[in-house]
Amino acid sequence: MTQTPERNASPKKAGRGNFELDEHLKAYQGIWVFIEHEQGEVHPVSWELLGEGRKLADKLGVSLSGVVMGAAGLPTRRFCEESFFYGADNCYLVEDPVLANYRNEPFTRGMTDLVNRYKPEILLLGATTQGRDLAGSVATTLETGLTADCTELNIDPDNRGLAATRPTFGGSLLCTIITKNYRPQMATVRPRVMSMPERDTSRSGSIVEHSLGMIETEIVTKVLSFIPDDTQDKPQLPFADIIVSGGRGMKKPENFQLIWSLAKVLGAEVGATRPVVQAGWAELDRQVGQSGKTVRPKLYIAAGISGAIQHRVGMEGADVIIAINNDPNAPIFDFAHYGIVGNAMTILPVLTEIFKQQLAVARKAG
Amino acid sequence: MAEKFDVIVVGAGPSGNAAAYTLAKSGLKVLQLERGEYPGSKNVQGAILYADALERIIPDFRDEAPLERHIIEQRMWVLDDASFIGAHYRSDDFNKPPYNRYTIIRAQFDKWFSEKVQQAGALVICETTVTELLMDDKKVVGVQTDRMGGSIYADVVILADGVNSLLAKKAGFHAEIDPANVALAVKEIHFMPQETIEARFNLQGEAGVVIEMAGKITRGMMGTGFLYTNKESLTVGVGCMLSDFKTQKITPYQLLEDMKAHPSIAPLLEGGEMKEYTAHLIPEGGYKAIPKLYGEGWMIAGDAAMLVNAMHREGSNLAMTSGCFAAETIIELMNEQKPCSTKNLARYQQKLNDSFVMKDLKKYQNMPGIFHANSQFFTAYPEMLNQAAHRMLKVDGIDKKSKEKAILADFRQRRSLFGLMSDAFKLWRAFE
Amino acid sequence: MHIVVCIKQVPDSAQIRVHPVTNTIMRQGVPAIVNPYDLFSLEAALRLKDVHGGRITVISMGPPQAEIALKKCIAYGADEAILVTDRAFAGADTLATSFALAQAIRQIEKDMKVDMVFAGKQTIDGDTAQVGPGIAKRLNLQLLTYVAQIDAIDLEKNTIQVRRRAENGVQVLQTRLPCLITMLEGSNDMRYATMENMFRAARYATKIWNKDAAGIEDVNKIGLKGSPTLVSKVFAPKPLARRADIIDTESNDPRDIALTLVNKLFTQHPKLHDSLRSH
Numbered sequence A: 001m002t003q004t005p006e007r008n009a010s011p012k013k014a015g016r017g018n019f020e021l022d023e024h025l026k027a028y029q030g031i032w033v034f035i036e037h038e039q040g041e042v043h044p045v046s047w048e049l050l051g052e053g054r055k056l057a058d059k060l061g062v063s064l065s066g067v068v069m070g071a072a073g074l075p076t077r078r079f080c081e082e083s084f085f086y087g088a089d090n091c092y093l094v095e096d097p098v099l100a101n102y103r104n105e106p107f108t109r110g111m112t113d114l115v116n117r118y119k120p121e122i123l124l125l126g127a128t129t130q131g132r133d134l135a136g137s138v139a140t141t142l143e144t145g146l147t148a149d150c151t152e153l154n155i156d157p158d159n160r161g162l163a164a165t166r167p168t169f170g171g172s173l174l175c176t177i178i179t180k181n182y183r184p185q186m187a188t189v190r191p192r193v194m195s196m197p198e199r200d201t202s203r204s205g206s207i208v209e210h211s212l213g214m215i216e217t218e219i220v221t222k223v224l225s226f227i228p229d230d231t232q233d234k235p236q237l238p239f240a241d242i243i244v245s246g247g248r249g250m251k252k253p254e255n256f257q258l259i260w261s262l263a264k265v266l267g268a269e270v271g272a273t274r275p276v277v278q279a280g281w282a283e284l285d286r287q288v289g290q291s292g293k294t295v296r297p298k299l300y301i302a303a304g305i306s307g308a309i310q311h312r313v314g315m316e317g318a319d320v321i322i323a324i325n326n327d328p329n330a331p332i333f334d335f336a337h338y339g340i341v342g343n344a345m346t347i348l349p350v351l352t353e354i355f356k357q358q359l360a361v362a363r364k365a366g
Numbered sequence B: 001m002a003e004k005f006d007v008i009v010v011g012a013g014p015s016g017n018a019a020a021y022t023l024a025k026s027g028l029k030v031l032q033l034e035r036g037e038y039p040g041s042k043n044v045q046g047a048i049l050y051a052d053a054l055e056r057i058i059p060d061f062r063d064e065a066p067l068e069r070h071i072i073e074q075r076m077w078v079l080d081d082a083s084f085i086g087a088h089y090r091s092d093d094f095n096k097p098p099y100n101r102y103t104i105i106r107a108q109f110d111k112w113f114s115e116k117v118q119q120a121g122a123l124v125i126c127e128t129t130v131t132e133l134l135m136d137d138k139k140v141v142g143v144q145t146d147r148m149g150g151s152i153y154a155d156v157v158i159l160a161d162g163v164n165s166l167l168a169k170k171a172g173f174h175a176e177i178d179p180a181n182v183a184l185a186v187k188e189i190h191f192m193p194q195e196t197i198e199a200r201f202n203l204q205g206e207a208g209v210v211i212e213m214a215g216k217i218t219r220g221m222m223g224t225g226f227l228y229t230n231k232e233s234l235t236v237g238v239g240c241m242l243s244d245f246k247t248q249k250i251t252p253y254q255l256l257e258d259m260k261a262h263p264s265i266a267p268l269l270e271g272g273e274m275k276e277y278t279a280h281l282i283p284e285g286g287y288k289a290i291p292k293l294y295g296e297g298w299m300i301a302g303d304a305a306m307l308v309n310a311m312h313r314e315g316s317n318l319a320m321t322s323g324c325f326a327a328e329t330i331i332e333l334m335n336e337q338k339p340c341s342t343k344n345l346a347r348y349q350q351k352l353n354d355s356f357v358m359k360d361l362k363k364y365q366n367m368p369g370i371f372h373a374n375s376q377f378f379t380a381y382p383e384m385l386n387q388a389a390h391r392m393l394k395v396d397g398i399d400k401k402s403k404e405k406a407i408l409a410d411f412r413q414r415r416s417l418f419g420l421m422s423d424a425f426k427l428w429r430a431f432e
Numbered sequence C: 001m002h003i004v005v006c007i008k009q010v011p012d013s014a015q016i017r018v019h020p021v022t023n024t025i026m027r028q029g030v031p032a033i034v035n036p037y038d039l040f041s042l043e044a045a046l047r048l049k050d051v052h053g054g055r056i057t058v059i060s061m062g063p064p065q066a067e068i069a070l071k072k073c074i075a076y077g078a079d080e081a082i083l084v085t086d087r088a089f090a091g092a093d094t095l096a097t098s099f100a101l102a103q104a105i106r107q108i109e110k111d112m113k114v115d116m117v118f119a120g121k122q123t124i125d126g127d128t129a130q131v132g133p134g135i136a137k138r139l140n141l142q143l144l145t146y147v148a149q150i151d152a153i154d155l156e157k158n159t160i161q162v163r164r165r166a167e168n169g170v171q172v173l174q175t176r177l178p179c180l181i182t183m184l185e186g187s188n189d190m191r192y193a194t195m196e197n198m199f200r201a202a203r204y205a206t207k208i209w210n211k212d213a214a215g216i217e218d219v220n221k222i223g224l225k226g227s228p229t230l231v232s233k234v235f236a237p238k239p240l241a242r243r244a245d246i247i248d249t250e251s252n253d254p255r256d257i258a259l260t261l262v263n264k265l266f267t268q269h270p271k272l273h274d275s276l277r278s279h
């Protein structure tokens, strides 16, 4: 029964803009972005959210703030500074030894305290394992609305409210969700859904420090250790510049080698659709789409991929999309930039050869 | 402790449901086992429901069963490559309740039927496959399922497990089915708005149309195509004998693709969204292929018993009727406190013989063989008929009489007069 | 040990269609299933019960037909099933849902103390991953999300150790019971139900609770009233104005086509050319 659009028996009645905000909620102002970090590194989704938050803040004419929580000794101040480079006007910093590693309890406390004290109207978090864990807890503690996995954020000009758009029903439809007479309005956004803003090192801002007031013995859950992933051979699709992806149209696992060959020539990562991953032709980390990775490469080559909406939402942010499909009516041609109607098994080898030649010529030329 | 029932019914298709419903209503302790996720999940049918058979079991089914459209018009098309010649029969009599035939979507229909079975008091367990019959000497005493602790006992077992009944084969009740006795049918459901369907097929309200097709779409193979109107979708499919697919070296999928691309069919499907593609066997061996229907502690009903009238595309009604007869036989015997022995179960055969089931099947017993041995019914004739129509209808200054002559000459040239006459004779004999 | 598992019945989203004209969901004929993510949590609970004994209660809030999903859980081996169903719940968002479920779990606890609650990582229809954390907060349970593995559980000391998936690694966490866990997908395989449990499920009478039975007094906290969020618009993704530039050559030779494409790409996107060249 969660956020299913049918619950509005009459969509007209549910129309926008007819909520008069309670007086005490009008005190809530400004946009916050939770700056998520792990093992000394900020998750890039935080910068993407600052980029998006900046646009919303400018529309509303309010300030944009980062929220950094961590232990002294971590580069937390540097994170605050970085947040200015990516668009924040100021940054809330909660520093405490108990915040050394992400844990639900102290982070929820820190965030809810900050919100209650400084009252933002919008709070954005990454839809990551950390962001979702925290967002759900904070929203419940604050008893406010939270919209998950948004793909588009807007301000409703009628009432200055956040209009958060997200896929629904397995991605076959989109819905726009608003938060009624509750503040802050919370939303999570998946990595790579928003574009990365320019980093401007000339920007600066102020840091607002806030203390947590918790001691370790109060906190029940302990982090015994952290086992970092072996990133050596782990595919890194979200930040790849070029991706060559194959779908069920590749017919056989052996044919997937053609994808790999082209990827090698282009220095690209290899991606795949869900059926291909489920058939075991490619690893789960290579799945692009709603239940896989969202990618934003400069070039995305899709071979034997129909372009189902669940795949599309994961890759339509690519600068250039080339589709190879033997069905001229395949939906992928509706949003690809270039298309080849033909058999991927014959096109891919020649395309690989031509790219190889042309790039060799170009490199020689300088 | 292993469970014990009066009757175990294997399968929750029309025959199994009819049997389980009838048995449970009489107060017997019935277990029905179905391997699909839910009743109907695995079942494929065109699907036309013939009201009569169901009405006998659940008289007021029209009030609650999920029915799509009642049929008011039947079209028969004989197709050439680019054309068809057809006969349409539409009658307002078909548009007056109680309606005689309906299109249904089996997944929904079977689910509803199964709910009725459960309300009647049968225990229905899905996602459970019967792997073997439990035997005590030559008597069936129960079933073995694929689950841990899966032996279940009963006085009698009804095999309603559909075409190609693996259980019957395993138990040696019937032999491997001859590929010349089963058709492989494929079908798709194409969704489109109700308004589009109604406009395209000249329909109003809940009325519907069916199109039966023969001719070059099956490339000389024995078989037919069909297109049915549902509420918000069209069902389109084609079926041919399994043995023909083997020799023709064409996949059923390709056959259906080609059929959908036919210039007379493509516009009907235009703009629809294809939802499901399914393939299923239909036992079309007719009367001569019917196996032994009962034995010590067991009975077979429906497709498992090869009870399909391929000529009229009737199957579910024979399935329901046979399932119901099987149940009634058991109820009678139990009331009389007689065991379900081979001798006593012979009543089941008698009931079938006395009904339309065996009478119809007997009538068409020679049909499958005739079509099978004479591919001209599916190639040359459609072509000749369509060309004839074309000639007659094309206004080109040639007088009609000359046209008729030319047509006849053409018929004779393609197939000798003797051939034509003997074909007509064969058909006539078979139908008689 | 008493474990409560929260499950939701969802439409099998792989089979959902959108009406091409009205853009509404066509639910007719779409099978309802147990939310697939919930099964990883149920199986984790069943494994704990296999080792430590105890009772598993599955609970769901939803329409009457959600009973089928609960029965399925009984077949897998859950002991009790409770369906919380009331018209007053209609229109609930995650906040209102977690409130209702938390109240119901309090009610369950009156019968037998609850040591652990499991929820799915997320649902495939709501897809929010918020209800689990919400229940944990309301019941003041320790929250362990995205758990890949339960390492150890000590019922004497009331402690549990798990591996939790983080963005770039795995956290090994230790906490106290009672706690709420959401399991990561793929962390286990659901067992095949025994015949005995299939019979039990087929005959099981699910407990049906309305809002009063679930101990809910404040109707302002449930259903549409208790939901801060509101769906204001549902729409289909809009088609782009343009379609792909289909590369076509007279010769229809794959080589010519590939060459045309690569040339177009390099001339129309010089920047892309540069980054390809420099790689």
Ligand SMILES: Cc1cc2nc3c(=O)[nH]c(=O)nc-3n(C[C@H](O)[C@H](O)[C@H](O)COP(=O)(O)OP(=O)(O)OC[C@H]3O[C@@H](n4cnc5c(N)ncnc54)[C@H](O)[C@@H]3O)c2cc1C
Pocket (backbone or CB within 6 Å): A170, A171, A246, A247, A248, A249, A250, A272, A273, A274, A275, A276, A287, A288, A289, A290, A291, A292, A293, A303, A304, A305, A306, A307, A308, A309, A310, A311, A314, A324, A325, A326, A327, A330, A342, A343, A344, A345, C013, C014, C015, C124
């Ligand atoms: C809840 C949910 C989440 C999902 N999440 C994802 C996700 O994250 N990512 C994802 O990808 N999918 C996802 N899906 C699945 C998605 O709906 C589609 O089923 C999937 O994207 C289709 O994959 P495909 O394009 O490889 O296969 P298909 O749709 O089967 O398309 C194959 C294509 O190949 C073409 N083709 C065939 N032969 C050739 C040939 N010889 N040469 C060239 N082309 C050929 C065909 O014309 C066709 O267009 C999800 C679905 C659901 C319900």
Ligand SMILES: Cc1cc2nc3c(=O)[nH]c(=O)nc-3n(C[C@H](O)[C@H](O)[C@H](O)COP(=O)(O)OP(=O)(O)OC[C@H]3O[C@@H](n4cnc5c(N)ncnc54)[C@H](O)[C@@H]3O)c2cc1C
Pocket (backbone or CB within 6 Å): B010, B011, B012, B013, B014, B015, B016, B017, B033, B034, B035, B036, B039, B040, B042, B043, B044, B045, B046, B047, B048, B049, B050, B128, B129, B130, B131, B160, B161, B162, B163, B167, B185, B186, B187, B237, B239, B280, B281, B282, B301, B302, B303, B304, B308, B313, B314, B315, B316, B317, B319
């Ligand atoms: C494409 C097509 C179109 C058709 N069109 C029509 C039509 O328009 N009108 C009409 O009247 N008939 C039609 N038929 C025929 C009709 O579908 C069948 O005659 C009818 O379904 C037979 O019912 P049944 O109960 O005998 O078998 P089925 O409906 O096949 O049911 C058998 C059931 O048993 C289950 N089962 C099988 N083995 C086991 C096992 N070992 N353990 C547990 N469960 C098992 C199966 O999952 C299935 O649910 C059509 C058939 C096809 C394929």
Ligand SMILES: Nc1ncnc2c1ncn2[C@@H]1O[C@H](COP(=O)(O)O)[C@@H](O)[C@H]1O
Pocket (backbone or CB within 6 Å): A001, A002, C006, C007, C008, C035, C037, C038, C059, C060, C061, C062, C094, C097, C101, C118, C119, C120, C121, C122, C123, C124, C126, C127, C128, C129, C130, C131, C132
């Ligand atoms: N109506 C419900 N009834 C029971 N459990 C639910 C319900 N809604 C959500 N849940 C649980 O919360 C988890 C997360 O759901 P969601 O926040 O909708 O993604 C699910 O996997 C379920 O375990």
